[in-house]
Amino acid sequence: MSNLFVNPFHFSTISENPADMLGDFYSLNFEKGRVDPDSMILNLGPQHPSTHGVLRILAELHGEYVLRAEPVLGYLHRMHDFMGQVKTPYQFLPNTGRVDYLHPVAWNWAYCGALERLAGLEVPERAEYLRIICCELNRIASHVMWWGAFVMDLGGFTPILYAFEEREKINDLLQIVTGSRLTMNSMRFGGMGADLDDRFLQKAADFIPYMRERLKMYDRLVTGNVIFRRRLEGVGPLDEEICRRYGATGPVLRGAGVAYDVRRAEPYGLYDRFDFEIPVAESPDCLGRYLVRLREIEESLKIVEQALARIPAGPYKHPKAPKVSWKPPAGEAYFAVEGGRGKIGIHVVSDGGKSNYRLKLRAPGFSNLSLFAEAARGTLLADALAILGSLDLVIPEVDR
Amino acid sequence: MDISLLNVIKLLLALLAIIVLLVLNSVVMVWLERKAAGFVQRRPGPYVVGPHGLLQTVADSVKLLAKQIVLPGSSDRLLFLSAPVLAMFPMFLIFLVIPYGPWLTGLEVNLGLLLILAFTGLETLAVIAGGWASNNKYSLIGAARCVSQSVAYEIPLILALLALAFMCGSLDLTVITEAQSGWVWRWNIFRQPLAFFIFVITCFGETNRAPFDLPEGESELTGGYHTEYSGMGFALFFMAEYTSMMLVSFLAAVLFFGGSNGPFINGFWWTFLKMGLFMTFMIWVRWTFPRVRFDQLLNINWKWLLPLGLLNLWVTAVVLKLF
Structure with a gap:
């Protein structure tokens, strides 16, 4: 007092x-x-x-x-690449979920995938399905959060709280499989850390129609709003050429009209068995990138629906999956996955020691941010911030 | 107006009542705004302090009162400290001339409308002073935006209100209210729909409320003109915002919704009810729409509202001349 x-x-x-x-x-x-x-x-x-x-x-x-x-940059630099070189693979695995806190499952997958490719490990089919379900649910959560944050950048405060409702439901789901709600760390080399249960199946089946309804609400509330459209139409056009120069991937590249998606271009996991589209924007502006992300939520829902219908029985982890004291064999491997923000690539080099000899994380956010300096030139301050928002940046990922 | 002791006492009492009204309004409105925002966003809003969080604003006021006022480095001390006061002070006078009820007016003048329009401009001055004195670039941009915005919005506002003055043949708010007595269709909203449309849009511009809250522009300018203000400095700016909201709501009630004329028993309660509803409408809009861009805001005004206002004025004048 x-x-x-x-x-x-x-x-x-x-x-x-x-x-x-x-x-x-x-x-x-x-x-x-x-x-x-x-x-x-x-x-x-x-x-x-x-x-x-x-x-x-x-x-x-x-x-x-x-x-x-x-x-x-550099206010959140944590030297993840280097940590991967001083820690054992299992010690570093939880770090991957902290690189991009909005789509941690994809980073998990990239790292597990790289080491599995390096060591030639097999992943059981059920685990592959589990990975796809988790990754796509997480992608939806990531895009939904972006949706809310982006509208908040434009001055509309309410949508982010609606977005949190969906994210909450997805987190409830992912919690069952991954055990955590933010920095998920569910994958293991050669499978998953835990299996899903009936509760998950029931909740996920309820979630899909719910989310489709919510997407309609998103359109009514935000996409059709005249102020919103006028703020985005024709703002910050990013064409194919600028994306190529800066290495932009993900929805930013698809917003430029290029149907490049790692899930299609270099299929990993079992994505080649699934029926989904790669949405491409009709206009390369902020509105195009916005619509691409909303349509990606629909496509992810389709993938989850198919995966839930077809998930086979079996082990969720390979019986011969490596133990905690595992030393990966010498060699090098590169593995790329499609994250919420673009292409996540992990290049790992091992000399057969306890920890990786070299590790390189390719974060999509970093490349997407690099084009901002050029894209923002000559725009209004409010437009520059709309462009920044439309790139969907997660700063820990940019700085690593 | 004769200056007698009775009149002076009446004036002082009115000013006192207005101060109480403005403070109460801020307290209630902050609570209502949070509750309404909570309702729109599907969360309970303030809930802990008092029943349904009713005392939350009181707790916040105590906090703001106790907070230290931090002066930014090399700021203009005098201007920085006087700006919030300047934002609040002219408001007291405006509320004197509003006819709340048939017998409830602080000061009956026959140029009420003119006085209101003249004094609302002063708030802009306060924002400029605060933005300039803060020695902060965000504040400066916010202040600059406020100037362009208020210049842009006051002209259509005046044009819209001028059409009303034409129709009633007076700038006296009491006369304008009396002209709307009788049934609901005598209200100016039905007789001057275009003027009302312009008035509603300019209201949001005048009060710096979303979707035209560009001087604050939270996502671009962090806090805009009040970025550097803390404690009571911030609170006074905040109160000024709610007060100007109440002002335009009273104006809407008096000018367009018949003031104290209700469908049934006339009385001041109608003015207050209409004012409350209009304020709720403003809150609802704020939590629904994104912010417009600055050039769009100026375009709406100069390219749409100004010609529309002129057209409305012209049509009103022609109709009045012919019939």
């Missing part, structure tokens, strides 16, 4: 030292490249409502127009 009686007429000043206002290394460096002497340099982030995490963007503004923008 004592601070209730703080003298309200006592004012403090944060800093009156002009040296504090000169800026840090990045802003000083950014200032050297000024294109307009009358411009204003605005520092967005690392604590900014629209950067969704600790991304920092330096922008040179002329009025409301962005002359130049540059992302500054």
Whole structure:
């Protein structure tokens, strides 16, 4: 209670030292490249409502127009690649779920897949189905969260709370198989860590029609809204060429009209047995990327539906799956999966020791973010943030 | 108006009542806004302090009162501290001239509408002062947006209200209210639908409420003009927002919904009820729509509302001349 009686007429000043206002290394460096002497340099982030995490963007503004923008990374750098080189494969496995907290199952899969390919491990068919179900449910959760966050970037606050309802249901489902709700770590080399039960099947069967209804609601609430459409139509066109130059993948690339999806282009798991479409946007703008993601939710629902109908009986983990003290054989392997944000690639090199000799994580968010500097040039500040939102960034993944 | 002791006492009492009204309004509206937002977003909203969270706003007010006001480095002290006061102060005078009921008006003047339009502009000044004095780029952009926005919105607003003044032949709000007495179809919303349409849109622009809350622009400008304000500085800006919301709601009630004229027994309760409903409508809109972009906002105004307002004024004038 004592601070209730703080003298309200006592004012403090944060800093009156002009040296504090000169800026840090990045802003000083950014200032050297000024294109307009009358411009204003605005520092967005690392604590900014629209950067969704600790991304920092330096922008040179002329009025409301962005002359130049540059992302500054490294506020969440945790050296995942290096940790993979000092820890054993099993020790590193939980890290993969922390690289991208919105689609951890895909990262799990990428790492397990890379080591399985390296060691030539077999995965039982039931485990493959389980992986697909978990991965697709997780993808839906990831896209739904993006949907809410994106509309919040545009100033509509309500949708994100609806999105959390769906995410909650998916988390309830995934909790049964993976045991956790955020940084899932359910996969093991050669299978899964746990099996699903009847409760899961029942809940998942209920969830699919529910989610389809909700998608209709999304369309009525947001997609058809005139303000929303006017904010997105024609904003931030990203064509095939810019995506190729920066290596953008996932919905950003499909938003540019390229039907590239790792699940189709280089099928892994049992994806070649499933019937689903690769949605492609009709226009390469923010609205195109938005619609691609919403249609991907529908396609993921289709995959989950098929997987649930066809899941075979059998072990969820190979009987000869490696133990915790496993040393992978010498060699190297690369494995790519389609994550919520694009192509997740893991390149692992082993010299037969306890831990990997080299590990490289290819995060889609990093490549997608790199094109922001070019895409934001000449746009309005609000548009630049809409473009940033449409890239669907997860900062831990960008920084790794 | 004769200056007698009785009038002065009446004026002072009215001002006192208005202060109470404004404070009560802020307390109730913050609670209602949160509850309505909770209802829209399918969550309970404030629930812990008091029954259904009714005392939450009181707790928040105490917190804001006790909070230290932090001055940003090399800010303009005087301007920074006076801006929130400036945002709140002119509001008291505006509420004097609103005819709440047939006998309930603080100050009867025959230029009420003009006085209101003149004083609402002052809030913009406060926002500019606050945004400039903060020595923060977000605040500056927010303040700059506020200027363009209020210039853009006040013209169609004036045009729309001018059509009403034409029709009633007076700028006196009491006269405008009396002209709407009788049955519901005598209300100006039915006689001047286009003016009402313009008025509703400009209301959101005037009060800086979503979808036109660009001076705040949370997702772009973090907090806009009040980014640097804490404690009571922030609270006063917040109160000013709810007060201007109440002002436009009272205006809507008096100018378009017949004021104290109800379908049944006339009385001040109708004004307050209509005001409350209009405010709820504003809250509902805020939690439904995304924010427009700044150039779109100016386009809506200069390319659509201004010509529409002129057209409405012209048609009103012609109709009045002919009949």
